[in-house]
Amino acid sequence: MIVIMKLGATSEQINQVVKRIEESDLEVQVNTGEEQVVLGIKGDTRNIQDIAFNSYEGVDKAVRITNTYKLSSREFHPDNTVVDVDGLKIGDGSFITMAGPCSIEGLDQIRETARMAKAGGASVLRGGAFKPRTSPYAFQGLEEEGLKYIRQAADEFDMKVITEVMDEAHIDMVAEYSDILQIGARNMQNYKLLSAVGQTGKPIGLKRGIAGTIDEWLNAAEYIAVSGKSDVIFIERGIRTYETATRNTFDLSAIPLIKKLSHFPIIADPSHGTGVWDLVTPMARASVAAGADGMIVEIHPDPANAWSDGQQSLNEKTYLRMMDEVNVLVKAMEEIKSL
Amino acid sequence: MIVIMKLGATSEQINQVVKRIEESDLEVQVNTGEEQVVLGIKGDTRNIQDIAFNSYEGVDKAVRITNTYKLSSREFHPDNTVVDVDGLKIGDGSFITMAGPCSIEGLDQIRETARMAKAGGASVLRGGAFKPRTSPYAFQGLEEEGLKYIRQAADEFDMKVITEVMDEAHIDMVAEYSDILQIGARNMQNYKLLSAVGQTGKPIGLKRGIAGTIDEWLNAAEYIAVSGKSDVIFIERGIRTYETATRNTFDLSAIPLIKKLSHFPIIADPSHGTGVWDLVTPMARASVAAGADGMIVEIHPDPANAWSDGQQSLNEKTYLRMMDEVNVLVKAMEEIKSL
Amino acid sequence: MIVIMKLGATSEQINQVVKRIEESDLEVQVNTGEEQVVLGIKGDTRNIQDIAFNSYEGVDKAVRITNTYKLSSREFHPDNTVVDVDGLKIGDGSFITMAGPCSIEGLDQIRETARMAKAGGASVLRGGAFKPRTSPYAFQGLEEEGLKYIRQAADEFDMKVITEVMDEAHIDMVAEYSDILQIGARNMQNYKLLSAVGQTGKPIGLKRGIAGTIDEWLNAAEYIAVSGKSDVIFIERGIRTYETATRNTFDLSAIPLIKKLSHFPIIADPSHGTGVWDLVTPMARASVAAGADGMIVEIHPDPANAWSDGQQSLNEKTYLRMMDEVNVLVKAMEEIKSL
Amino acid sequence: MIVIMKLGATSEQINQVVKRIEESDLEVQVNTGEEQVVLGIKGDTRNIQDIAFNSYEGVDKAVRITNTYKLSSREFHPDNTVVDVDGLKIGDGSFITMAGPCSIEGLDQIRETARMAKAGGASVLRGGAFKPRTSPYAFQGLEEEGLKYIRQAADEFDMKVITEVMDEAHIDMVAEYSDILQIGARNMQNYKLLSAVGQTGKPIGLKRGIAGTIDEWLNAAEYIAVSGKSDVIFIERGIRTYETATRNTFDLSAIPLIKKLSHFPIIADPSHGTGVWDLVTPMARASVAAGADGMIVEIHPDPANAWSDGQQSLNEKTYLRMMDEVNVLVKAMEEIKSL
Structure with missing residues (x-):
């Protein structure tokens, strides 16, 4: 999962989001560019799918990369199940x-x-x-x-x-x-x-x-x-x-x-x-x-x-x-x- | 419910539909015009909602007039329920x-x-x-x-x-x-x-x-x-x-x-x-x-x-x-x- | 616009995408984390909305942040137009x-x-x-x-x-x-x-x-x-x-x-x-x-x-x-x- | 086209609809049953597709039987056009x-x-x-x-x-x-x-x-x-x-x-x-x-x-x-x- 901060998001706003993610035992990678800050979340994000990142001030968008299902996915089980x-x-x-x-x-x-x-x-x-x-x-x-x-x-x-x-x-x-x-x-x-x-x-x-x-x-x-x-x-x-x-x-x-x-x-x-x-x-x-x-x-x-x-x-x-x-x-x- | 027969539907085809409706204890009114025959069904058509009239030869269309619900309808109970x-x-x-x-x-x-x-x-x-x-x-x-x-x-x-x-x-x-x-x-x-x-x-x-x-x-x-x-x-x-x-x-x-x-x-x-x-x-x-x-x-x-x-x-x-x-x-x- | 590379995307794959963006006179900020690489694109991305990033090998997802419209947007014109x-x-x-x-x-x-x-x-x-x-x-x-x-x-x-x-x-x-x-x-x-x-x-x-x-x-x-x-x-x-x-x-x-x-x-x-x-x-x-x-x-x-x-x-x-x-x-x- | 009158529609209400249809040079077949009156309209009903029958008092429903297209229809032209x-x-x-x-x-x-x-x-x-x-x-x-x-x-x-x-x-x-x-x-x-x-x-x-x-x-x-x-x-x-x-x-x-x-x-x-x-x-x-x-x-x-x-x-x-x-x-x- 990627959380994209708004242009001009403050350090405090960023830290609040980081803190929330870390409370769920996930690691956050803070990518600080010249303009935009992008937070990359590592680990099993199925646990934090309920977090309303959009409600945090300073957040522009949260983008899910992995799916919320696992046992059904071909990624997890590449061969056809007969x-x-x-x-x-x-x-x-x-x-x-x-x-x-x-x-x-x-x-x-x-x-x-x-x-x-x-x-x-x-x-x-x-x-x-x-x-x-x-x-x-x-x-x-x-x-x-x-x-x-x-x-x-x-x-x-x-x-x-x-x-x-x-x-x-x-x-x-x-x-x-x-x-x-x-x-x-x-x-x-x-x-x-x-x-x-x-x-x-x-x-x-x-x-x-x-x-x-x-x-x-x-x-x-x-x-x-x-x-x-x-x-x-x-x-x-x-x-x-x-x-x-x-x-x-x-x-x-x-x-x-x-x-x-x-x-x-x-x-x-x-x-x-x-x-x-x-x-x-x-x-x-x-x-x-x-x-x-x-x-x-x-x-x-x-x-x-x-x-x-x-x-x-x-x-x-x-x-x-x-x-x-x-x-x-x-x-x-x-x-x-x-x- | 109204069943509209195709132009040129035969008497036999019409009778087959009429018979099926009457078997469900409903009355049928056969409106024979110069070209089209329209069957009007009287009584509680909730019982015949499952009949696939479209599968009968000679039927053009069946049109439901009454609803399939009753106790919930305002028609049945005109005053607001508080x-x-x-x-x-x-x-x-x-x-x-x-x-x-x-x-x-x-x-x-x-x-x-x-x-x-x-x-x-x-x-x-x-x-x-x-x-x-x-x-x-x-x-x-x-x-x-x-x-x-x-x-x-x-x-x-x-x-x-x-x-x-x-x-x-x-x-x-x-x-x-x-x-x-x-x-x-x-x-x-x-x-x-x-x-x-x-x-x-x-x-x-x-x-x-x-x-x-x-x-x-x-x-x-x-x-x-x-x-x-x-x-x-x-x-x-x-x-x-x-x-x-x-x-x-x-x-x-x-x-x-x-x-x-x-x-x-x-x-x-x-x-x-x-x-x-x-x-x-x-x-x-x-x-x-x-x-x-x-x-x-x-x-x-x-x-x-x-x-x-x-x-x-x-x-x-x-x-x-x-x-x-x-x-x-x-x-x-x-x-x-x-x- | 953000382009999220797949886990394990090669440098070559990343460079190909970066090159394509730079050809459109936009700057790219490469955020290299431990696992995922996220490319942040700066400038007016309306010019690159046609690029099929998904067709590039190594790309997971491209996420548009800004809109493709401008003169109609409140962001551009905060007061109501009467x-x-x-x-x-x-x-x-x-x-x-x-x-x-x-x-x-x-x-x-x-x-x-x-x-x-x-x-x-x-x-x-x-x-x-x-x-x-x-x-x-x-x-x-x-x-x-x-x-x-x-x-x-x-x-x-x-x-x-x-x-x-x-x-x-x-x-x-x-x-x-x-x-x-x-x-x-x-x-x-x-x-x-x-x-x-x-x-x-x-x-x-x-x-x-x-x-x-x-x-x-x-x-x-x-x-x-x-x-x-x-x-x-x-x-x-x-x-x-x-x-x-x-x-x-x-x-x-x-x-x-x-x-x-x-x-x-x-x-x-x-x-x-x-x-x-x-x-x-x-x-x-x-x-x-x-x-x-x-x-x-x-x-x-x-x-x-x-x-x-x-x-x-x-x-x-x-x-x-x-x-x-x-x-x-x-x-x-x-x-x-x-x- | 069929116009189905409401139960209890008055003769005057029926006549008003009949009159409107006849003004468009179409014939109406009035099917008077014991309870329901059904009007069958004969001729090319493409001309009366704009009439708002539902706005007439006493009308329950109007049902189109023929299509509004003709030259494109297989009915009109049974063989495939190559x-x-x-x-x-x-x-x-x-x-x-x-x-x-x-x-x-x-x-x-x-x-x-x-x-x-x-x-x-x-x-x-x-x-x-x-x-x-x-x-x-x-x-x-x-x-x-x-x-x-x-x-x-x-x-x-x-x-x-x-x-x-x-x-x-x-x-x-x-x-x-x-x-x-x-x-x-x-x-x-x-x-x-x-x-x-x-x-x-x-x-x-x-x-x-x-x-x-x-x-x-x-x-x-x-x-x-x-x-x-x-x-x-x-x-x-x-x-x-x-x-x-x-x-x-x-x-x-x-x-x-x-x-x-x-x-x-x-x-x-x-x-x-x-x-x-x-x-x-x-x-x-x-x-x-x-x-x-x-x-x-x-x-x-x-x-x-x-x-x-x-x-x-x-x-x-x-x-x-x-x-x-x-x-x-x-x-x-x-x-x-x-x-």
Whole structure:
């Protein structure tokens, strides 16, 4: 961290800032130029991130150089982390697909969707049993009954399960049925929940918050990493902007950016990213090409009659076609790696 | 709700939609014009908000006319709700001030801040004991010890307490010490928490989410309202936009808009709304003039040495001056009411 | 400007950066600490704002300390600039009102609106003769005919005129009829137009761009200031965010912020800021309280039949009531100044 | 267009709205249900887009069904428009690359860049002679001298030229040297300029505005289409959001969305879309996979010494590698088309 003093800052003003930093057991290097004084702070500045340097008289600006996260950063851990989901590898260079309905609606529906998902090559079955809904009057999920159904359907088709946990009280229950615990966009900064899931040892699918910055997302991953032994799988699902032609603005640049800043894998969610079923396939293709480690998509045997998110769900035919296209691009990406 | 069919939609396509709506026990009025067919749905359409009408062939657009919230809406409850905080009225036409530090740092600090707050005319003491921090390495709050300190300080100066609860597990503890339970911006859509605090009967200070729409905010209030007997106090604290010259973009239009749409009171938070201490006073004045029922501001005996949010905290002198200015405007607003 | 080198940057890398800066006739102060090297650049760094320091190997970060604007900055010109509109002062501590229709629709309409505007105390008549419309099929304005009408109406009621100029080719024509030239939000970064109007000597009403940052806005004013002798009047009219409950998000914090950073006056546009007629009055009040030098509002004798922007226009009754309220607050602000 | 009346709207209120619509020579279909009255408007509602239906008493909501653009819409023109740039086809299913520096800095620089560009397979040379810069003190371009240089360089390497025109007064000059006229992001809603370039007959590269919606972009294209015989090439270059880790948020979903709504081709600009050179290659790949008709990228023989935008420019080595990767994906996309 660098603290830049105003032109004409007095010695007393400078000393006050230096003293404050030294009280936090950090060393200060005072660079006295002809005009400007610049203070360089050495050591782990995570401890002094709360200091309001701007409130000190004589301070012009404080500039953070290092990040506030560490265990999540590639700097700290240069090699890719390959997440092991009970045998299934995520982040090892392959491209994995998670598919399923928005909500688990019943055993027949989730079994039929699992069959479709598997036929297209998906290895993880998604589906919500606890649904965070804007309105309290909307369908809130089948809860434990739904968890049983998705586990049964996944087992039948030899797939893994990813499902959302919204609440500390339900972690044990969800962990009993699910291989990956998903933290939804609305909970990206629910720090108590992050800390708690981080202690389960299960891989955590961490969705980006609706207005989450890249920096906040990496810090959210840090809460998980610091709390236990769980690995993180980032899920880019679009952010909220002024544009309303799509449900969210799908920030695909986040894929290469997160891969640059962190060692954890990242997958894309073109269903929430666009919110419109006929944009899902092109953005699934783009996700492969951007370098994602996989994707998570919403499919349904009968989207028009889905209990939620029908407008962004693919039916069997459109899903299978998408997977054919994705496979062509996965091969092309392998060719690129060997260039 | 209105469903507009495409030009040339077939009878079969129309019937399919009509059938789906009728299955939800709602009546459909089919308006067959020369070109376009428009379906009007009668009854409580909250039940069919999940239907993906856009996925039906032949449907052009579905337009919601009624809201998805009800107990929070002014339509449902035309008179203002006056929230009673153990004798202190919020929403009765007066302007109340909540003031205090970002974090409770110790007994001396909170007592000294309470003295300042009271001297300026504040009736509620704010201060965080559980702090939601972007980084896990930042100061997280004094927890129960902090709650004891703020209660003691408030009692000494005959003030009420507002403090944040971040976690279902802590509701009882926080409710023991605090008169108002605050839901922070990051938790506006933590629906389990909203439902749980709604059962305490304590007034809930509901901050707007960092990217929360007005509609989502009203629906969040609905989760509280539908869950029990707690009243809601909306707190506008700025939203995230592209502008970085201020910490947030303080959406002051939300004050008259929420008062139009809901019967619950709304207060303004110019400290988080701007994030810069010398913008707080003008925006506090603007909050009065916009018609807020009160405000919540950050003050500190020594902002430069505050453990958090020092850059947006007022010291004793600037706070007292602000309160003098606010009082002049409160009187002007009374004059306006009697015009 | 400060350039922070990476830990371990080589002498050669440092020298390359130093050389580049010195080639631009600026002095460099090399602060060599034990770990980090920080380069301080002295002199007018406006000349080197284009250098891509991040592209140099060994550079961690370049931090701008001074602004890229100068003539518009309060630092350069500490006293308020009072804009003289042919005798009418803007920025002298008074609160002035500009009122009128969105579009000039005919002589009768603008005369009737001028009468209303004057009755409420407005001193400047607004109205568009050239309308920037999203669709080419929407009404584009009466052009010169409209300019004649607004001039005639303003003269009849002893008012000044403000109207938009969209095009360099029309500057002379608009300047013939109008006292203030308005640059619309869509043209805030139309630099050729800014330079051209800056040469007229007429005061320029500079609307903030739909997604204009405070910094870009100040730089746009700089284009005007550097081009001639025209003064600038900033007009805050709301910015585009994710929120759709209002037409724009009215960033009222910009009022005190611009007053802090610049010496030019700033007025508020609560009509475009909210886009909803019944939010205009509370936000007009808030504009006074935030410290604006005035406001510009849309009024119409018959909003339902306005050719454009009817939904945000006040009729005579609501406008006169607003002005009564605004006047009470203007007096309160005077009282505050004398505290 | 549909106008939905409030429950309990009176006959008089309904008749007033009907009368207003009929005055515009459109037919109204009154759908009188038991509770709600819905007015269906037949004919070309582009003429009544300015009516403020919300200002009429008794009106609940007006819903636009048709778009306000026509010549740009795929509905109006179902087949793809293939733009012919003096023999080079854009939009015919091939993927074309435009490459070059941000600014033309001199003849040697642009010739060297043209050589690089051609070596990688680009068919169009980009480079700015008129630069819209935030600060008036930044480099503004070599103007006509620059135009001569880029024409000469392009001719030498048998390439086409694309360059920006910022000003109506310069259209003829720019058109003399350039094959495609580019409208920059800041001018997307400079309607006079759009109308003027539309009359040149040259293809127009229309960048999306910094905060331009998809709908506004299509309407901007309509200004060009309605003005003459120029074709449009949409250029997605990222939009402004709260995220600052990238220069803009690259909205790649716009590629398939524009292709769905319009018949004109669309290309991607991953340089401005990300603003960071090492994110350009993955996003170029993603652009191919999303279905773009081409891309425009910034390259420079020596990015660290570029006069502008050096941080997002590729050097020869990184550019050639990118093109190899892009070519693999172009082939994969051909394979997908034949699936």
